[in-house]
Amino acid sequence: MTILTESKIKKLLRTTKLKETRHLVLEPGTVITPSAKEYLKDIVIEYRHISEEHESRQQEATFPMTRLKENEPKGVKNIQDVLVYRNGNGQEIWKSHLRYLFKVKADGIISHILTIQKKSYHVGKMALVEALNTILVVVKTISMETLSPEILNQIQEIERLSEDKKPYMASLYPEGFFMPTYQDEECVLALFELHGCLQELEHFIAREMKEILILEDYILFVSIATILKDYCWILMVQSKEKSVE
Structure with missing residues (x-):
């Protein structure tokens, strides 16, 4: 999945x-x-055609389901139910595949968020509760590897908020050095734990998903995880100061 933003259009207009x-x-x-879209009003857009043969080869390479069915041991029922996960888009994925592991990590974060909410x-x-819902919606969306323009706008808004507060956070509550204590409120400790989970997700995407995402999506997904992690840190600090807005 590729995201075409205003800055990319401006660059294309300048350099092509x-x-x-x-x-x-x-x-x-x-x-x-x-x-x-504002810059594309007078431009004709055409989508590149992908041949069925090429698409079939790609699917077979990433998920050789045909081979699984052919080699299925006799007497073993529903082996696909054991080894295969069917995502929300109806696609079948090996449970050992990185995409499935990514979904598992995202689901774990969603569970944490719901508990804190x-x-x-x-x-x-x-x-x-409302602030955490913003993180929840974004995590749920990226777990399906789909991003709508509305979600992208939401992420940009979170990023702007985080950038405004970073100097203050860095001076009094530097990430990686500051740590809450057992005397802090339960929600502060829960947010600190959630921050750690988002940090793990950021690391997983950066380390494991480079080979299965196109470069542009890879960079985008890492940056989204970083933005959410930073925002969670802000929520933790605000909760500690009893000034969540």
Whole structure:
């Protein structure tokens, strides 16, 4: 999946003959952000055709389901139910595949978020519940490896908020050095734990997913995990100072 942003369009207009040709060829499934669309009003967009033979070879290489069925041991029932996971898009994935492991890690983070939201709700921290919901929606979306323009805008908003608060955080609560104590509120410790989970997700994407994502998506997914991790740190500090907005 490729994301076409405003900055990329501006770069294409500067460095290519797009202004003259007014013709742009994109990969199938490319997501165009709302701000980028403003620059494409007078440009004809064409999506590159992928042959069925090529697509079939790609699927067989990443998931040789045919071979699994042919070699299925006699007397063993539903081996695919044991070895295969079917995602929300109906695709079948090996449970040993990195995409499945990524989904497992994301689901674990979602579970953490829901638990913190429940505890926060019971003590009346509704602003924290809403803030955590933002992280939850983004994690759930990237776990399916799909990003809509709305989610991208949400991520950009989180990034802007984090950038504004980074100097203050770095001076009083530097990430990697500051650590809460057992005397802090339960939600502070829970957010510290969630920050660690997001840090693990960031590391997993950076280390393991470079080979299965195109470069642009790889960089995007790492940056999203980093943005969410930084935002969680801000929420933890705000909770510690009892000033969650």
